[in-house]
Amino acid sequence: MTAVENTLNVIASDEAAEIAAARRNRLVAIATPVATAATLIFLWEAGVRVFGVPDYIAPTPSAVASTLVEEFPQLMRNFWPTLYESLMGFAVGNLAAVLIAVAFVHSRLAERAFFPIAVFINTIPILAIAPILVLIFGAGLTAKVVIAALICFFPTLVNMVRGLQAVSPQALELARILSASKSEVFWKIRLPSSLPFLFSALKIAATTSVIGAIVGEWVGADLGLGALIIDATFNFRSALLYATVFLSSGLSVLLFAAVTIAERLVVRW
Amino acid sequence: MDAVSLNAAAGTQVPAASLRNAWVKFGQFTAIQDISLEIEAGAFYSILGPSGCGKSTLLRLVSDLIPPAAGEVSVFGKTTEAARLAREFAFVFQDATLLPWRSALKNVELPLEIGRSRGIDIPVSDKSPMELLELVGLKGREHALPHELSGGMRQRVAIARALVCKPKLLLMDEPFGALDEMTRDHLNLQLLKVWEETGVTILFVTHSIPEAVFLGQKVLMLKAHPGRLHEIVDIDLPYPRSIAQRDTPEFTRYSAHLRGLLEAC
Numbered sequence: 372m373t374a375v376e377n378t379l380n381v382i383a384s385d386e387a388a389e390i391a392a393a394r395r396n397r398l399v400a401i402a403t404p405v406a407t408a409a410t411l412i413f414l415w416e417a418g419v420r421v422f423g424v425p426d427y428i429a430p431t432p433s434a435v436a437s438t439l440v441e442e443f444p445q446l447m448r449n450f451w452p453t454l455y456e457s458l459m460g461f462a463v464g465n466l467a468a469v470l471i472a473v474a475f476v477h478s479r480l481a482e483r484a485f486f487p488i489a490v491f492i493n494t495i496p497i498l499a500i501a502p503i504l505v506l507i508f509g510a511g512l513t514a515k516v517v518i519a520a521l522i523c524f525f526p527t528l529v530n531m532v533r534g535l536q537a538v539s540p541q542a543l544e545l546a547r548i549l550s551a552s553k554s555e556v557f558w559k560i561r562l563p564s565s566l567p568f569l570f571s572a573l574k575i576a577a578t579t580s581v582i583g584a585i586v587g588e589w590v591g592a593d594l595g596l597g598a599l600i601i602d603a604t605f606n607f608r609s610a611l612l613y614a615t616v617f618l619s620s621g622l623s624v625l626l627f628a629a630v631t632i633a634e635r636l637v638v639r640w
Numbered sequence: 641m642d643a644v645s646l647n648a649a650a651g652t653q654v655p656a657a658s659l660r661n662a663w664v665k666f667g668q669f670t671a672i673q674d675i676s677l678e679i680e681a682g683a684f685y686s687i688l689g690p691s692g693c694g695k696s697t698l699l700r701l702v703s704d705l706i707p708p709a710a711g712e713v714s715v716f717g718k719t720t721e722a723a724r725l726a727r728e729f730a731f732v733f734q735d736a737t738l739l740p741w742r743s744a745l746k747n748v749e750l751p752l753e754i755g756r757s758r759g760i761d762i763p764v765s766d767k768s769p770m771e772l773l774e775l776v777g778l779k780g781r782e783h784a785l786p787h788e789l790s791g792g793m794r795q796r797v798a799i800a801r802a803l804v805c806k807p808k809l810l811l812m813d814e815p816f817g818a819l820d821e822m823t824r825d826h827l828n829l830q831l832l833k834v835w836e837e838t839g840v841t842i843l844f845v846t847h848s849i850p851e852a853v854f855l856g857q858k859v860l861m862l863k864a865h866p867g868r869l870h871e872i873v874d875i876d877l878p879y880p881r882s883i884a885q886r887d888t889p890e891f892t893r894y895s896a897h898l899r900g901l902l903e904a905c
Contacts, residue, residue, distance in 0.1 A: 551754045560739065563739065564739075640787055
């Protein structure tokens with residue numbers, strides 16, 4: 372073998388080693404949190420068994436898992452209304468926030484007039500305002516959608532206003548040189564440049580809209596994950612309670628993942 | 641007739657820009673004091689001066705981005721506003737100012753999209769946006785997003801975008817200031833090629849004496865505090881210019897002369 376070949380082989384094996392190291396790193400990155408979670412679940416199971424904690428105080432993870440399987444039809448029956456309320460609230464709250472942000476950016480007067488009110492509404496705890504909204508809108512779907520919408524509204528409003536204003540002065544000078552109209556500046560420059568801001572708000576809204584829907588169901592509902600949480604708590608069915616909570620967080624993760632995928636597709640820059 | 645003399649011949653007509661006793665003030669601060677000047681059509685002007693001499697302000701005045709506090713400014717015999725509406729001039733900023741969500745090609749096409757829906761008659765270059773990208777040496781990168789391009793490439797996209805409406809006057813505000821010297825040399829040569837091919841009038845603001853001499857037929861020297869016209873220096877070096885010319889005694893003489901003026905400011 373010549374010296375050159377030797378060198379080439381060394382380089383090739385170096386590359387192979389690098390690829391293997393990168394693969395190992397990725398494996399470690401995934402394995403570490405998984406192993407930690409598995410250990411914690413095992414400790415929980417062991418703790419409950421060793422100390423003889425009664426089932427109605429804390430169920431074992433295995434009991435929660437088997438409830439999740441056994442009660443799956445009932446859980447799903449309660450899952451769909453909550454999903455629907457969350458999605459409706461997400462859509463209504465964010466749409467309203469985006470439209471109002473657009474109004475704020477176009478009119479200083481509108482911003483001065485309504486922004487303090489928006490801040491005030493945002494300071495009212497959602498748990499405190501939920502009964503009021505149920506009184507106004509009744510125990511049906513509307514109240515839950517309004518509560519979910521309300522909780523999404525403020526972060527999106529603030530982010531969207533910032534996003535629409537985050538245009539560089541030079542981009543606006545460029546628009547001026549091209550004699551662009553206000554609506555052209557909006558559609559071609561302001562709106563696209565606000566999208567990264569909008570998506571960070573939508574990620575927040577994806578999880579909070581589920582909270583809003585569940586809180587709405589607490590106040591008054593026959594069906595939904597929130598209603599099931601109340602029901603399971605008062606009947607000391609703690610395994611069902613835990614399974615419901617698990618499903619609720621699953622719903623949030625689902626919505627969050629959907630927004631993240633949409634973001635990857637839309638914000639490519 | 642070669643491109644340079646063609647450019648020069650155009651100079652006998654209406655001036656590309658004309659300033660008569662123009663003042664610019666920002667509140668109490670006088671940015672430009674009483675400048676009177678005629679920019680010959682088809683010529684290449686470098687604008688040089690210490691910081692605070694109003695180089696950028698001068699371009700912004702001509703491009704209708706800021707109004708004069710006193711005096712008159714016209715572009716090809718029209719008001720700056722009329723010239724802006726007719727897209728007679730284009731601006732290249734210090735930073736490329738590309739829209740990050742648009743590909744290189746889409747960025748070049750932007751000026752064509754604006755105003756179209758309002759039925760405004762926009763002049764269009766004989767070259768397609770694709771050909772303009774080729775002219776600035778970006779063939780094959782049309783579909784790249786700005787963040788996938790280097791600083792020099794982004795600035796070239798900005799130049800192609802400026803050319804797409806067939807401007808008669810190109811205003812450039814330190815377009816290559818942030819680039820390394822190799823890239824800058826390369827872009828200077830490309831810009832001269834664009835100038836020769838299109839016959840456009842160029843006002844080119846720079847901080848660099850060699851760049852000013854290398855590019856311009858004339859160098860407008862400004863003075864600072866307040867910004868005033870100091871001197872107009874004719875650069876009698878033949879075109880097409882080459883990097884090697886920078887080592888000639890004439891070139892060095894011009895550079896030394898300008899450095900002397902700059903230090904006297």
